[in-house]
Amino acid sequence: MRNEIDIKYTWRLEDIYPTINEWNVDFNKVKLLENNIIKYKNMLSNSSKTLAECLNAYSYLLALTDQIYMYAKMKKDEDNNNTFYRSLTDKAIRLYTEVASKVSFVASEILNIPKELLSTYISTNKELYKYKQFILEIIRCKNYSLSTEEEKLLSLLIDFSNTPKDIFSTFNNTGIKFDTIECENGDQIEISSGRYIKLLKSSNRKIREKVFHLFYKPYSIQKNTFATILISSIKKDNFFSNARKFNSSLEASLYRDNININVYNNLIETVNNNLHIFHRYVNLRKNLLAVDKLHMYDLYLPLVKYSHENIHYENAISLIKKALTPLGTEYISTINECFKSRWIDVLENQYKTSGAYSWCSYNTHPYILLNYQGTLNDVFTLAHEIGHSLHSLYTNKEQPYVNSKYKVFIGEIASTVNELLLINYMINSSTNKEEKKYILYFYLEKFRGLVFRQVMFSEFEKIIHTRIENNNTLTSETLCNIYHELNEKYFGKDIEIDNDIDLEWSMVPHFYNSFYVYKYATSFFAAISISEQILNNRDNSILKKYLEFLSSGNSINPTELLKHIGIDILSTDYIKDGLNLFNKILNDFENMVK
Structure with a gap:
């Protein structure tokens, strides 16, 4: 309680x-x-x-x-x-x-x-x-x-x-009934959205397979309902973009953030041109698991047995502060104030909102909601939300209210820089080979989740919105077919694209906030560039520019703001540099697991 x-x-x-x-x-x-x-x-x-x-x-x-x-x-x-x-x-x-x-x-x-x-x-x-x-x-x-x-x-x-989004949320949270599964110890566990990934990490492949199929079973039953809800949301986007005379919903969405549509298209094209690197990672997973055919339910089984669990909250704080030291004494001093003055709601309790967020109104200090369980993911979530909080704090201090609401495109960069500084610190300070191997694997999984997965989602969104805008039919069947083909392209030939995964579109809440998820990938690539510059710059000139970046809010358009810190989002260089880093980490990991 x-x-x-x-x-x-x-x-x-x-x-x-x-x-x-x-x-x-x-x-x-x-x-x-x-x-x-x-x-x-x-x-x-x-x-x-x-x-x-x-x-x-x-x-x-x-x-x-x-x-x-x-x-x-x-x-x-x-x-x-x-x-x-x-x-x-x-x-x-x-x-x-x-x-x-x-x-x-x-x-x-x-x-x-x-x-x-x-x-x-x-x-x-x-x-x-x-x-x-x-x-x-x-x-x-x-x-x-x-x-x-x-x-x-x-x-x-x-x-x-917001009606389609609200209906989806209500139905997805209360209208989906999952089956139970018998675990290795004989316990009967009801499958749920919250337990799904944890169950897919089971070392028992038969359990993983059964969980995977049972999880998508109710979505298969309700696929027409979910299709109707999603299509309604797309038509809503189309209505508002038409009302304002935009050429497309994509253009309308990016225009709000003052982002050139080429940024979106370049992201998809550049990642598509480099999918062979991700295919190599998928192939490595297949080889390490020693299976004849990799399946979608094998994707969450950890490749490294070393585990960072039960990290005490105070230890997480200490680790984060050490990792973020390159951001300067003022930044660390503000973090200390954050912990000392109770800006964070740390632990889970009954009926508390799940997940995590940072929130700051103009006349208050920021607050962070967590549901801290002591996992490594929780530590990174804390570092991430601190990034959002201090970004808001720095912006509110320097900007008038009307410039304080920075674009999400920019906001996700500040939070991700913190995560990347934490990863780099853990890799470089680790003296334990298994721990280092685990952190490298953790980094690769970050790439999988924030780049390849989100870009696939982004391509899916673009395809389905274009179909509606061109007055083409969209049904649950066409949604499944489109999603299946994208999975085949992104994951490559070393994995069986099980038909159940075709239904994954029906459970993604971000599709009701259209053309949002591409920002996870662009922000990740931009944050890689910034964090690498901070770590490799000895005269603090980059740090000065980065703190100015955090204080700028919406006073400068995103393209110009990022140019100030050395990133041209109209080019593909920052994306290619990020993918090259993925390739390097993959090489390092591959050498360690041989």
């Missing part, structure tokens, strides 16, 4: 609101402010003073709304069975929707201000100058912006647009 957990392992949300009374005060304040901001409607072109006042009010209102929602949701995440905080979260979501609707006029009116007049406003009003990038971003989107009334209508569809 949560009340039995030592308080030092729980986060201190009282830093946001000491009691619910203060939350209610801010809630009522937002209700007042959202009505007051309407007074600026149809007035933004009157003067630079009026525009600056409106944007100040806009920023304050949205920052406070973020904070209200953040607190309610994190309290619910402590115990999802708590009806009071579930209700409070729903209340905060409704408020967020109201506020979004009330402020939707701002962007439309800025677009109606003559360009020359707007430029004069920005150059002559110091208070307005801090909003320059925000205004330029609105202007960038002018060709895809609608009238004030049309924008208001679309803002009212925010809740509705």
